[in-house]
Amino acid sequence: MGPTPRLRVLAAMSGGVDSAVAAARIADAGHDVTGIHLALSANPQSYRTGARGCCTLEDARDARRAADVIGIPFYIWDMAERFHRDVVEDFVSEYAAGRTPNPCLRCNEKIKFEAVLDRALALGFDAVATGHHARLEGGVLRRSVDSGKDQSYVLGVLTREQLAHAIFPLGGSTKAEVRAEAARRGLTVADKPDSHDICFIADGDTRAFLADRLGAEEGPVVDALTGRVVGTHQGAFGFTVGQRKGLNIDRPAPDGRPRYVLSIEPVSNTVTVGPRGSLEVRSVVGERPVWNGPAPEPREPIACAVQLRAHGEVYGCRAQMSGGELHIELGSPATGVAAGQGAVLYDGDVVIGSATIASAS
């Protein structure tokens, strides 16, 4: 590879260690880097509460401080309206429709690599860099070398066009290496805890967050084997397929086995539960497919692997396009497959495409 051209790069800086090191590496590589922090909440909390959010004043300050240390200009971009509409409202309406959305995936698709990228390109930037743990080489998205921290799944929805303007400088490093590098660079965020939970639900209580917005309404919990009501719940939206805890079943199941959520029916506000075996699916149908890998959209069924949720297991499968939908036949049964999640296809560690799970059986 010859010398890389000097690019104008917009580095999205959350205030965490990953995006700070990512920005520093791009600057070191000789590119013209500008740091931005996305303000995602109209009412940022003034300090950390419980789980770490990505929209606190403290994070904005940490991001600004990291930019100072790196020596790059830094600005705050107000994306609160877009984020609320495309991520938060989408999150709530997806749950209301009985699906289980992944807001991080949605944020990458609609905010970081749509709203931010479009604005960046219009303003004369060439690319957007983030601190995601994934490799991107020649437009091909691959898992991070740190399999425990790999984030290729939440980037799997990006189109080739979006990936063409993305830079992920951290994919070749482990999280431990990134932290050590941050400390070496004098970035004070080096030992800041990882973010885990949904950034806009500061206390981590998703069910309460949804109940606030959708209203609690009592409904039945029905056992699929007997068809009988075995308990009540305060809103079907609070459940996820495959969930075992918090089902509030007031009698033992006929077979004496633990119960899992099999399906959620928002119209009748019914949660159906059953034994683990009933949870197993072998085929998955995905909508809104994206083919972003090295090969074009396949005309024939292809053998590959699929990941059906963040940090989830990977299954061997055969995938095929049919009528605009992606049909996936799993090599071994999967459990806890929820509509609304992403199905990301891999060839080894290379992302080849994705779709949003519409149904599974």
Add this chain to the structure above:
Amino acid sequence: MGTAYLDHAATTPMLPEAIEAMTAQLAEVGNPSSLHAAGRRARRVVEESRETVAGALGARPSEVVFTAGGTEADNLAIKGLFWARRRPRVLIGAVEHHAVLDPARWLGDHHGADVELLDVDGQGRVHPETLRAAIARDPENVALVSVMWANNEVGTVQPIAELAEVAHEHGIPFHTDAVQAVGQLPVSFAESGVDAMTVSGHKLGGPIGVGALLLARGVDPVPVLHGGGQERDIRSGTLAAPAIAAFAAAVEAAVRRRAETAERLAALRDDLIHRVRQAVPDVILNGDPVLRLPGNAHFSFPGCEGDALLMLLDAKGVECSTGSACSAGVAQPSHVLLAMGQDVSRARGSLRFSLGHTSTEADVDRVAEVIAVVVERARRAGLG
């Protein structure tokens, strides 16, 4: 690549006189309140500074209360006069700086104040009739009136003497934040008739962290800071002799050179406006075209976001401001422009260029060179 610093209304470089006065004092010991020789020496520096400030601003030395800056002086005036007067009504201009607006709102939220914003016209001016009508609704219950001398965003100059006279018809104390005015406009505390006036060091070539509240005889706000009883018991805290000496030197120099500076800046500013208009024909100049601060040029660029303009200009070495308030750095549309009747998108697409004593034709050239391409690019990015 040099930069064009066009944000003097945010802060302006220290004048050589101020740096000299400050550095001369930094090595000296002495608390101005101490009774021994070292204390007396420091006291003398403070009192001479007080006389200098008073002389330059048309006040008596006893009317000068040193503070740690403009925000503190505004807080002392608004809260202190409200508490001293024990009446609920607080009348302030709708385009005041947050250092006036926010203490007033805080009094409304926590101390039962009845805060009324005085409407401004399309250029940001408070008309004396507006104030007269507001007072007339219940004159007995007005604690104070506060209207700034000149607006920090759009530069519009207020008819301060007339407004003060209206307040005095009912014996109501009148405060003005003259932070942007001193050094740019003729400012005389006595002639203006105001009862309280805020001045800040770093807006006129002095250091950051020092300022003054000028208080006419008999105007006694309740203190905000309690402690050692300095400054007539109105403002406790050890007097910062080096900062005060530098502040006084800056006030003296800025006022002495004011006419010449103002003329030079107004010419540069008019050239800037002319060349920005040439480059961007649909640009809108905000504020009064004539009765404005000589160093102020404030524009709206239709179809642009001020933040995008600022970032692109910064990358090209032009340093200016969107003049908007920040919370976590997120730009809110300017309350000043909204009060002037502008819509949110025009308010969001605005930029302030403010010139000061170090500004040159080269700064204007730099803006003229880059503004067209920057505006075009920001327009492509749209209003987000």
